[in-house]
Amino acid sequence: MSVASGPHPDWTVEYTERLYSSDPALDIDGDGSPEASVNGKLGPSESVTRDIDPSLSDESWTIMTANGPIDISATIEERTVPNDVSVSVNGNTLGTTGQLNDGETTQLTGDKAWVTNGSNSVTVSTGSVSADAPAMRADLEYSHRASNQVSVSYNTTAFEERYNLSYTYADATADAAVTIPFQSDSVSAIKSVVYRVDGGEWGSVAAENLRFNGTTVDVYLSDEFGEELPSGATVDVEAVGRKIEVAHGEVTITDPSKPGESLDTELRIENRTNEFHVNVGTTADGRRVHYAYSDDYPTSDYAVIEADGDQKLYLPESKDGDTFRVKYLKTMVEPKTGDVRVDVLKPGTNPKLDIGPGPGGQGDQVEVRYYRAQSGIEYILNSLSRDVVLDSDTANSPATFVDDDSDETWRILEDNAQVSDDGSGGGNSIGPVPVPKEASGLPWLWIAAGLVTVAGLGIAITRMRGGTASTSSSGLGGSVAVWIGRTSMTITKTSLSVGRSIASNRTALAGLGALAVVGGLMTGVIPISSDIVVLIVAAAVPLAAFWGMRQVGFFSWSIFAVSIGLFGIGVMEVLSPGVIDSLVSALQDYLGLVIILAGVGAYLWYRQRSGPDEVNKIEIEAGGNDSQ
Structure with missing residues (x-):
């Protein structure tokens, strides 16, 4: 430029x-x-x-x-790749060494001498895995040719194992039987065994023609068929073994979790009665804490975990036809004796659990194992109920804690991290910890609200009843306008009066000092449990409100009772979070009745306030005989 x-x-x-x-x-x-x-x-x-x-x-x-x-x-996503898969035919084993990748297949050929006339046993085995790893899964297609032709297909999911067999008899057979050895040790019951002959209709095999022992079921086909199976007959058999146990009802698995996937199985309730529950303790991951969720209904589920390994998942709010899904935490809760009740309030990285005694009673020691831990990091078992750390451990896959089955709300946290309500956060050392109450407001807000409610409503309504202002405004709207004006003026005058009284009154100064002490307790300047602070304030506020209203000359028992009642609800919400939600839920259930009662109350109040525009007055003069 x-x-x-x-x-x-x-x-x-x-x-x-x-x-x-x-x-x-x-x-x-x-x-x-x-x-x-x-x-x-x-x-x-x-x-x-x-x-x-x-x-x-x-x-x-x-x-x-x-x-x-x-x-x-x-x-x-972590998946366990099958390795060292082997197949045993009547005790003769052949298999592979190393990993079998997803989608990969391998063919194994055995000796025809292994197959015997009559029943033959085929068993599939996989390598071992660590306790915190998903179980290995593999599909098997087995067939052999002998005088009789047999084909077998096998499928397994988290909660079920299924065999399909097709058996063609070369000769007429009067004692046909099939032995099915389920691969998983978790199979604890037979859901169903059905069969058909030569492609006909499927029929259920009666219980008397089945024998279930351990994880093996024998199916007596000739007895079920009722006569000799002819030469060349082909019998198809489908057997389904259950890894879960269903009590007081029946369920159908509508969306199973596939091999290698994290558990997220959907079940449909076909019928149920009282005490309906599903025992998931018999599954491969049955030691982990299970929980249910549903889009059909509020599950209100909880698990009762017993020392013998059973984990009974109860769904008290469910009904016939409902569907629910089951998942588990990477956390184990194991009572050493008896049982413990566990309600998963919040899953995630730092799970929150509501703990209580099971049907067997209180006093059982409980061990907790947390598998989301990183080795070398210290974790704590935190009580949200009492604001204390119950136990801590430096993780070595997993982190292990010990407590009992008394009523508590637990959260497992990484030490020295910040607590939050979204499933993440941390804690502190053994002893009291600054865990925030999970309520709809802090204690000082409820205290302030109670004082304002008692003073404001008491003064305003009492002054309205006194009729000291002009009554030229008519109707409900006019009354509201007058009330607003009177209230503003009264609060201003009262504030000045209270200030002067405090400055010249030893009792008032003592009360102010007491409030300072309460403030110090609540802010942590004076160390004390937050629950004790709330109880002290809960007792002091009604007394202070009663004294204050008497001092300024404005008192009404009805307003005092209503205000303290509202304040009491706030205190209960602080001490036991969820009280207000419960009250709101109850009001919603009886909304029609609440509306009617509110309407009646408003009408009666309006009738009381709507008096004549003029008030007759009588004056009595000393020494006179006339009146007007």
Whole structure:
């Protein structure tokens, strides 16, 4: 830029720097070729999502970009890959060594001499896994050719195991029988066994023609068929074993959890009676705390966990036809003796559990194992009911705590983190901890509300009854306007009067000092349990309100009772969160009756307030005989 004449001007250039990443990419296996990438630039606050397929050996990931910064986050779902899968035919075993990846199949061929005439036993086995890992699952298709042809298919889910067999007899058979050994040790009951002959109608096998022992069921086909099976007959058999036990009702599994998935199974209640429950303690993950949720109804579920391993999931609000889903926490609660009742109030990283004694009574020691822990980090078992830490442990997969089955609300937290209500947070050392009450308001707000309610309503309504102001305004609207004016004026005068009284009255000064002490207790300056503070204030406020209203000359028993009643509800909400929600729920249940009563009350109040516009007065003069 050139200047024709005069001094050169000064120039200021302002700009905003924006950093873009060019061609970002991610190499997860170290081969120099990216498994996820973006062509071109990625601006600030922009993000893209890519799917990757990491292996167990991919321990180091490399981020590549032409220029500019880039942040990468990954969500990885844990699955247990089957390994060392083996098949045993009548005690003769063959199998694979190593992992069997998702979708991968392998074919195994045995010796025909292993197959015997009559019943044959086929068993599938997988390798062992740690207690906190998902169970391994594998599908098997088995067949052999002998004088009789047999084919077998097998399927398993979290709560059920299913076998389908097809058996073709080369010769006429009068003692046909099938033995089905369920693979999982968790199978505790037979849901159903059905059969058909030569593609006909399916029919249930009667209980007397079944024998269930351990995890093996024998099906006596000839006895069920009622006559000799002819040569060349093909019998199809489907047997379903249950890993759960259903009491006082029947359920159907409508959406099972597949092998390798986290438990999230849907069940439908076909029929139920009192004490209906589902025992999930017999499943592979039965030691973990289970809970139910539903879109059909408020579950109000809870589990009773017994020392023998049973975990009975109760759903008292359910009815026939309802569906519910079952999940579990990465947390175990195990009573050493007796039982314990567990209600999952909030799942998540830092679960919140409501604990209480089971039907067997109180006093049982309980061990808690928390599997979401990171090794080397200290965790605490926190009581929200008493604001104390019950136990702590430095995690070594898992973190372990010990308590009893007394009524408590637990939360498991990482030590020295901040408590929050969304399932995250932390705690403190053993002893009292500053855990906030989960109520709809803080104690000082309820105290302030109680004082304002008592003083304001008492003064205003008492003054209205006194009739000291003009009554020229008529009707309900006029009364409200007069009330507002009187209240404003009265509060102002009363405030000045109270201030002067406090300054010159020793009793008032003592009361002010008492309020200062209460404030110190509530703010933590004077250390004391928050529940004790609330109880002290709950006792002091009614006395202070009664004295204050008497001192200023405005008192009404009805207004005092209503105000203290409202204040008492607030105190109960602070001490026991949920009281107001319960009252609101009850009012909603009887909303029609509440509306009617409110209408009657409003009408009676209006009739009382609507008197004649003029008031007759009688004056009596001393020494006179006339009156007017």
